[in-house]
Amino acid sequence: MKKISKDFIELCILVILICIILGGALVVAGKHNQKNSELSSNLVESTVKVMTIFGSGSGIVIKSTPKYSLALSNKHVCMSSPIAKIKVVTNLGKEEVVEAYISKIGVYSDLCLIKIDKGGLPPVKLAKGYKLHEKVFVIGNPLGIRGVKTVGYIGRPKQVFMEQMVQISVPIYPGNSGSGVLNTGGELVGIATAAWAGAEHLAFMIRLEDIEVFLGGVL
Secondary structure, three states: OOOOOHHHHHHHHHHHHHHHHHHHHHHHHHHHHHHHHHHHHHHHHOEEEEEEOOEEEEEEEEEEOOOOEEEEEOHHHHOOOOOOEEEEEEEEOEEEEEEEEEEEEOOOOOOEEEEEOOOOOOOOOEOOOOOOOOEEEEEEOHHHOOOEEEEEEEEEEEEEOOEEEEEEOOOOOOOOOOOEEEEOOOOEEEEEEEEOOOOOOOEEEEEHHHHHHHHOOOO
16 A cells, blocks of 8 residues: 655645635625625615605614604705605515605704604614724615615715715715715714715715714604
């Protein structure tokens, strides 16, 4: 019988160890991708399409009860309706149009709180904070297309339209106004509100601290 060299045995052991390490990495990556996919799917359910007689925007559910849900959006989205009654499209299994009302309007901020005549919509949590260059994503309804996800990073605070906002490198399109800006854990860090014309990745969000002041004791 031919004798197997020590070098050959060591090579076989090395190959086996590499396979085990790569296999573990693939399992971890698979679980991570599955988690991200489940998170994105859940957040789509938390996103609503806000419709008025002049157009549409987006909103993000922040509170839910058995009888009604509350969603944040932009003032310029809600106030495009001449009356304080709008409609939203939910996405629990299938798209459903339900009535909603303006519950609160920001005095110094481009924020609007919407009361939706449907309970049980999944809410998102407010983050405890955010930091420069943190990865974030927006799920909204650009150009009326439901549940579109765009990704970018948090930039520096800027003075925009007499309001202090935070720059984000997330593509924002018409219909994205009012979308939630979320961290990788699915927590709300801001509300998408404006984009610089002609600059695809130059957009702005309303700051988390301004959202907290606006909401007061709502949550």
